[in-house]
Amino acid sequence: MSISGAVQFLESRIQIRPRAAVVLGSGLGGFADELTDTVSIPYHEIPGWPRSTAVGHAGQLVFGKLGAVDVAVMSGRVHLYEGYTQYQVTLGVRVLRRLGVRSLVLTNAAGGIHPEYRRGALVLLSDHINLQGSNPLVGPNDDSLGPRFPDMTEAYSAEFRELARQVGDEQGIPLKEGVYAALLGPSYETPAEIRFLRTIGADLVGMSTVPEVIVANHMRMRVLAISCVTNMAAGILPQAISHEEVLETGREVRETLIRFLKALLARAGERWTD
Numbered sequence: 001m002s003i004s005g006a007v008q009f010l011e012s013r014i015q016i017r018p019r020a021a022v023v024l025g026s027g028l029g030g031f032a033d034e035l036t037d038t039v040s041i042p043y044h045e046i047p048g049w050p051r052s053t054a055v056g057h058a059g060q061l062v063f064g065k066l067g068a069v070d071v072a073v074m075s076g077r078v079h080l081y082e083g084y085t086q087y088q089v090t091l092g093v094r095v096l097r098r099l100g101v102r103s104l105v106l107t108n109a110a111g112g113i114h115p116e117y118r119r120g121a122l123v124l125l126s127d128h129i130n131l132q133g134s135n136p137l138v139g140p141n142d143d144s145l146g147p148r149f150p151d152m153t154e155a156y157s158a159e160f161r162e163l164a165r166q167v168g169d170e171q172g173i174p175l176k177e178g179v180y181a182a183l184l185g186p187s188y189e190t191p192a193e194i195r196f197l198r199t200i201g202a203d204l205v206g207m208s209t210v211p212e213v214i215v216a217n218h219m220r221m222r223v224l225a226i227s228c229v230t231n232m233a234a235g236i237l238p239q240a241i242s243h244e245e246v247l248e249t250g251r252e253v254r255e256t257l258i259r260f261l262k263a264l265l266a267r268a269g270e271r272w273t274d
């Protein structure tokens with residue numbers, strides 16, 4: 001299982017050279033349908049590529065055009081809680097970078113901790129807190145990918161966030177901004193854990209994204225991440241959290257998110273040619 005094996009396989013299957021990519025989170029699929037001239041490759045066909053087992057994750061890599069911009073869409077991701085290693089969870093992002101992707105947009109479903117958030121809100125990540133107990137860069141450093149100790153002071157590109165805010169304004173899509181805490185899962189948090197997360201400065205909680213953001217920074221990608229608040233976090237409202245609610249909210253905001261991503265990638269394609 002190697003990065004170059006997957007890269008070689010994909011290069012033999014696609015003509016386009018994507019500069020931007022989108023990773024779709026739980027229940028947030030559908031964006032790939034917006035592309036034209038598509039080539040869809042199921043994960044199981046790609047050497048070494050892990051298959052997603054989570055409900056609500058499709059499991060294919062789609063290449064295509066969004067207007068004039070060549071993009072790749074990872075429809076479905078794998079998580080640490082499924083039992084995959086950090087290496088497997090982040091392989092896709094590394095392969096995309098090797099294929100030429102510089103701008104990366106990650107989406108996820110998250111629990112809302114900030115008292116001003118509501119179910120269905122879209123939140124741009126400004127920073128994260130890694131509480132997953134591990135890091136994808138542990139082990140010998142591959143200097144051809146990036147440095148041993150990558151800087152994370154602007155893990156989420158301020159310029160990309162600014163562009164996202166402009167697009168949100170133009171499209172009439174309200175966007176909040178917040179700090180994402182990543183936990184291992186798969187159980188949802190307890191109310192005491194959520195009070196702890198709030199105290200340490202988290203606005204959102206989820207079980208993904210952070211490993212991908214770390215390897216993307218390692219490889220000097222431009223990262224934007226958007227959480228869909230699919231539910232308020234444990235103990236914030238007097239009700240239990242269910243995966244069905246998470247998926248249902250995902251479906252409700254899907255159209256808005258697709259409209260936003262379409263406009264955003266067009267603008268990103270105009271702004272950055274690398």
Ligand code: HPA
Pocket residue numbers: 109110111112188189205206207230231232233234241246
């Ligand atoms: N906690 C953790 N992950 C999540 C949640 C949550 O409340 N909602 C969606 N993903």
